[in-house]
Amino acid sequence: MVAHGFTVNLNKPLVFQVGHLGEDYQEWVHQPIVSKEGPRFFESDFWEFLTRTAWWAIPTIWLPVVCWFISLSYRMGHTPSELSLMVVFGIFVWTLLEYTLHRFLFHIKTSSYWGNTIHYLLHGCHHKHPMDSLRLVFPPAATAILLFPFWNLIKLFATPSTTPALVGGGLLGYVMYDVTHHYLHHGQPSGQMARNLKKYHLSHHFRIQTLGFGITSSLWDRVFGTFPPPSKVAVKKR
Template sequence: MTPTKNNFDYSIPQQVDRLRASPRLFDNALLDKLSRVHWSVPLYVYIPVIALLAVKSFQSFSAMVVIVSAALGYLLWTLTEYFGHRFPFHYKHPSKFGARIHFLVHGVHHDHPNDPLRLVMPVLLSAPIMLIALLVVRVLFGLPYGYPVLMGFMIGYLAYDMTHYYTHHAKPTTRLGQTLRRLHLMHHFRDPTRGFGVSAPWWDYVFGTQHVKQERERASQD
């Protein structure tokens, strides 16, 4: 397995109220309010965009081309999710400024993982990612070829956000749901240097960052 470096200053909160706490992040009231978001907001923001991309895609290409291109976009999202979570989200810069940025981006989530208003990306964070994705697909594929790719990318993003909220607040009854929840909570409470794929955990097996068998067995007994 690929060794991982634990440069994430991690400690497991001991009290339930701390797990659910929603600390103030900014002195500015508006910025602090924008740092919190209801889990349904990404659906309202991005489903209309996905619908528009779908219309443009099916107007320009056959159904097979759209499906294959969207699948490519989804695949690109899952890699973005994995590498974004593994490296930028879990890199703690030694400077005070770097530590502050790290805490704002992801550290607060590990300190208070059940904060219901900080489990999906605020639009202020997700919108720049989508704009960068648009620029990338435009350069790589051109338009309108990039439309179905971007559609698949956005579908993958919504799947990630909804899965992330689900793993923290749902009580899954299906085997898939239970597996996703167990793997992600192990990332929080067993080993934060493993299990970076939230909606796409297979990349952990590809890149050698999956939870080891002993940890999975021990977690299933808890």
């Protein structure tokens, strides 16, 4: 695609190219290339490595951390039933955060060089190459960094003994989100509920990209009126 005299070369690292598209970036990034072969992001092998994450790394790394957080609240005197409620509430909060980030941050309109570049790294790359299996989940290093402000935010509203379990619940919600997201792109669900969820998400990629912002649940799309209208198009096997 040519914009402002600039041509995006898909055979070269993309991250520092996309900013040159300016106002045409939004149109370009929402024209998906359906291929399991992901593009190269950076010339540097080190930075390129950090952008690629296998889906199984997410539960492997973060589920032990979830258990550790919950155990902290347990050792501070909370009963299993109390811990269950806190974890469920943490997951519930995550679903709202998942929807909010996807709708208002990941789909923000950009046109400046650095705005386009950052958006492409955050989410644009996923819309351009939706079947790139190694860039479907969030890199663990980035998640670790974001855990600190999330912990401090929860501390503002919770007690010292409930904060770990609430954060653990939120982190568990994130793990469920990332694993579900990968499955919706690459899994072949047999159950009706999972098939509907896959159809709902793929509609966001290939039919109406301004609706359908939930991943693990369509709850908040229904609450806020962003649930996509029904389609008779069947889910394609990929």
